[in-house]
Amino acid sequence: MNIRIFGGRVVDPANQIDQIADVYISEGKITAIGEAPAGFEADQEIDASHQVVAPGLVDMSAHMREPGQTQKGTILSESAAAAAGGVTSLVTPPNNKPITDTAAVAKLIGEKAEQAGYARIYPVGALTRGLEGEQLAPMHALAQSGCIAFSNMRQPINSSLVLMRTLEYAATHDLLVIFQPQDADLAKGGCMRDGANCTRLGLNGISEAAETVEVSRCLLLAEQTGVRAHFGQLSTEKAVRMVMEARQKGLNVSADVPVHHLILTDENVNGFDSNFHLIPPLGSQLDRAGLRQALMADGIQAICSDHQPHEAIAKEAPFAATEPGISGLETLLSLSLTLVHQGLLELPQLLHKLTAGPAQVLGIEAGTLSQGATADICIFDPEMSWQPTAENLRTAGKNTPFTEVTLTGRVTNTLLGGKLVYQL
Amino acid sequence: MFELKDHNQIQLNSEGQLKHFLTTEGLSRELLTEILDTADSFVDMSAQQVKKVPLLRGKTVVNLFFEASTRTLSTFELAAKRLSADVLNLNISTSSTSKGETLKDTLMTLHAMHSDMFVVRHSDSGAAHFIAEHVTPDVAIINAGDGRHAHPTQAMLDMLTIRRHKGAFEPLKVAIVGDILHSRVARSQIHALKTLGVDEVRLIAPKTLLPHSVDMLGVKVFTDMSEGLKDVDVVMMLRLQKERMNSALLPSESEFYKLYGLSNDKLAYAKPDAVVMHPGPINRGVEIESAVADGPRSLILNQVTNGIAVRMAVMSMAMSGQMTEKPQPAAAEI
Numbered sequence: 001m002n003i004r005i006f007g008g009r010v011v012d013p014a015n016q017i018d019q020i021a022d023v024y025i026s027e028g029k030i031t032a033i034g035e036a037p038a039g040f041e042a043d044q045e046i047d048a049s050h051q052v053v054a055p056g057l058v059d060m061s062a063h064m065r066e067p068g069q070t071q072k073g074t075i076l077s078e079s080a081a082a083a084a085g086g087v088t089s090l091v092t093p094p095n096n097k098p099i100t101d102t103a104a105v106a107k108l109i110g111e112k113a114e115q116a117g118y119a120r121i122y123p124v125g126a127l128t129r130g131l132e133g134e135q136l137a138p139m140h141a142l143a144q145s146g147c148i149a150f151s152n153m154r155q156p157i158n159s160s161l162v163l164m165r166t167l168e169y170a171a172t173h174d175l176l177v178i179f180q181p182q183d184a185d186l187a188k189g190g191c192m193r194d195g196a197n198c199t200r201l202g203l204n205g206i207s208e209a210a211e212t213v214e215v216s217r218c219l220l221l222a223e224q225t226g227v228r229a230h231f232g233q234l235s236t237e238k239a240v241r242m243v244m245e246a247r248q249k250g251l252n253v254s255a256d257v258p259v260h261h262l263i264l265t266d267e268n269v270n271g272f273d274s275n276f277h278l279i280p281p282l283g284s285q286l287d288r289a290g291l292r293q294a295l296m297a298d299g300i301q302a303i304c305s306d307h308q309p310h311e312a313i314a315k316e317a318p319f320a321a322t323e324p325g326i327s328g329l330e331t332l333l334s335l336s337l338t339l340v341h342q343g344l345l346e347l348p349q350l351l352h353k354l355t356a357g358p359a360q361v362l363g364i365e366a367g368t369l370s371q372g373a374t375a376d377i378c379i380f381d382p383e384m385s386w387q388p389t390a391e392n393l394r395t396a397g398k399n400t401p402f403t404e405v406t407l408t409g410r411v412t413n414t415l416l417g418g419k420l421v422y423q424l
Numbered sequence: 425m426f427e428l429k430d431h432n433q434i435q436l437n438s439e440g441q442l443k444h445f446l447t448t449e450g451l452s453r454e455l456l457t458e459i460l461d462t463a464d465s466f467v468d469m470s471a472q473q474v475k476k477v478p479l480l481r482g483k484t485v486v487n488l489f490f491e492a493s494t495r496t497l498s499t500f501e502l503a504a505k506r507l508s509a510d511v512l513n514l515n516i517s518t519s520s521t522s523k524g525e526t527l528k529d530t531l532m533t534l535h536a537m538h539s540d541m542f543v544v545r546h547s548d549s550g551a552a553h554f555i556a557e558h559v560t561p562d563v564a565i566i567n568a569g570d571g572r573h574a575h576p577t578q579a580m581l582d583m584l585t586i587r588r589h590k591g592a593f594e595p596l597k598v599a600i601v602g603d604i605l606h607s608r609v610a611r612s613q614i615h616a617l618k619t620l621g622v623d624e625v626r627l628i629a630p631k632t633l634l635p636h637s638v639d640m641l642g643v644k645v646f647t648d649m650s651e652g653l654k655d656v657d658v659v660m661m662l663r664l665q666k667e668r669m670n671s672a673l674l675p676s677e678s679e680f681y682k683l684y685g686l687s688n689d690k691l692a693y694a695k696p697d698a699v700v701m702h703p704g705p706i707n708r709g710v711e712i713e714s715a716v717a718d719g720p721r722s723l724i725l726n727q728v729t730n731g732i733a734v735r736m737a738v739m740s741m742a743m744s745g746q747m748t749e750k751p752q753p754a755a756a757e758i
Contacts, residue, residue: 202573271431
């Protein structure tokens with residue numbers, strides 16, 4: 001099977017390519033950009049004129065909800081949503097039911113992903129059994145069953161001794177640990193960032209210290225144990241700066257931010273709309289400015305969707321009583337492009353944070369259009385306007401504050417291993 | 425950039441009239457004054473032999489209390505009855521909602537009984553907004569207290585009490601004292617006082633009982649009573665819940681009383697004609713001295729009387745506003 005994608009602006013940040021060119025694919029691999037390989041005859045042609053041809057996006061955090069929470073989404077529905085969002089590789093956190101703390105669960109996720117065939121799904125294994133913060137999870141066995149990293153998510157590991165042991169054990173096997181830093185006591189009962197708007201709404205606030213205190217502990221123990229550590233979904237300017245400084249000091253640490261925190265602030269929490277109920281909560285204007293600055297200065301390696309689909313009823317209650325999270329896979333690219341439209345980043349710089357950046361953190365061969373690479377490709381029209389609606393979103397979770405909001409930039413084609421898995 | 429939905433004007437109909445009463449925030453000075461003027465007429469009426477008017481005749485008002493309350497519930501009940509409405513009181517403790525019925529289900533069931541107005545008290549901030557916007561927008565919703573967010577009828581009865589004793593709002597310095605962090609009353613009072621144009625709103629509390637960035641609401645913050653009460657015209661005390669003592673917010677009741685309890689000694693810092701208010705029920709010897717609570721400058725019982733009139737006013741106004749057409753939400757630029 002030979003495919004030619006013609007006429008598009010090819011942007012491959014990993015290889016510093018940004019030019020109008022044709023892309024040639026044979027047997028699921030990229031064979032050339034520009035000149036056709038000798039004897040190439042296309043079986044399929046995709047017209048990418050006035051569009052961008054980029055590597056398939058790599059998402060550091062997207063909840064698939066399976067096994068166990070299929071009322072919110074399934075691997076089939078959510079990986080189909082990934083394809084519609086141009087995402088070809090994604091990382092799914094371990095808080096399914098059952099939790100990903102046994103090899104069987106990790107294998108099940110892998111098998112279901114393969115059956116669905118829409119995206120490469122990399123499960124994150126639990127750092128401690130049951131995410132209970134007490135005993136080590138069988139990390140080595142989990143890694144052999146496909147877990148790409150290990151995390152306790154925002155479940156507390158109260159004992160710093162236990163935390164240190166988990167990091168030492170992960171370092172023993174050179175496993176990546178993902179922190180989603182939040183001090184459980186400081187965040188207890190909170191549902192938005194404290195500040196003037198939180199005070200006005202009378203909601204329980206979460207202070208920035210809930211994030212920075214835990215980042216500080218994790219950084220110190222990462223330094224001591226030498227573990228490869230990634231900080232997922234940072235939301236405060238201070239925390240990002242702390243990780244950036246540690247990285248400059250030579251620590252093997254990296255960070256991502258959810259796209260929503262680059263776009264929205266706590267001031268957007270409006271009329272108790274539960275679609276704005278996020279954990280970590282939306283930050284202040286200063287936080288958003290700091291996150292954007294860190295992104296420009298390479299202090300943040302990836303932008304993630306932090307995709308958390310919910311069934312309708314999970315959001316139909318007073319704000320604090322609803323479940324947190326935005327269904328974000330299908331708006332990841334459109335929202336990210338806002339940063340380009342606002343002149344903060346050049347398109348290749350932005351796409352790096354959505355492709356090669358996260359791929360490098362995860363150590364996977366993805367996020368590039370190099371010759372010989374697997375043909376995971378996202379084609380999008382950067383100027384196309386569209387409105388997400390409950391009908392046109394493929395995800396089972398329609399929980400997004402961007403429903404019926406006009407966004408600019410839309411994915412038109414997604415290829416996974418040279419196979420068209422989405423076409424608008 | 426793109427535009428997000430604006431949910432802020434849901435308490436007004438397309439004519440700008442009240443159709444729900446959820447918060448004092450965002451309402452115009454004219455509208456707040458209209459509530460006070462309407463309430464004034466009901467205060468006078470309550471002193472007469474025949475206390476009923478037919479404004480809500482044939483209407484069904486459901487008092488829906490998810491949080492226990494005696495005095496607020498009874499003043500709402502009395503207000504509805506004086507407006508000739510049929511009244512149903514439902515005390516829905518958290519135990520019955522934990523049987524699995526969601527707030528939405530409960531409301532939809534009552535909606536099916538053709539109720540015209542829900543008076544709602546709930547422990548979650550935003551509960552009244554949620555019901556008004558997503559559950560039963562065609563039923564007038566009166567917020568009788570939601571979490572820490574708002575208690576707008578309490579704030580308006582306080583405003584009525586101030587106006588009846590002080591006249592104009594403009595020259596007044598008003599101090600709100602005590603547990604502001606957990607207080608929906610304080611938040612509603614602040615918005616109402618600012619909108620009605622008082623000279624100064626002061627908050628007095630230790631830092632553990634002050635919400636984050638509360639100065640952004642346009643108030644002056646004090647941690648010391650002698651400074652905060654200096655030259656004020658009105659002192660509004662707040663209730664301190666006993667359970668706050670167990671949560672590392674305060675060392676003891678006696679220390680709180682010593683520093684922030686309103687005694688005649690501390691009241692001496694205020695203007696000689698300063699009045700004292702409290703939303704009740706009062707904790708004598710915790711936030712207020714008996715001599716002050718029962719003294720000549722206390723308006724605590726006037727507040728109760730005015731509470732019925734204010735509730736009659738907002739119930740009749742919201743019911744009439746609900747009769748007219750429904751507006752579409754406007755969009756706001758982010």
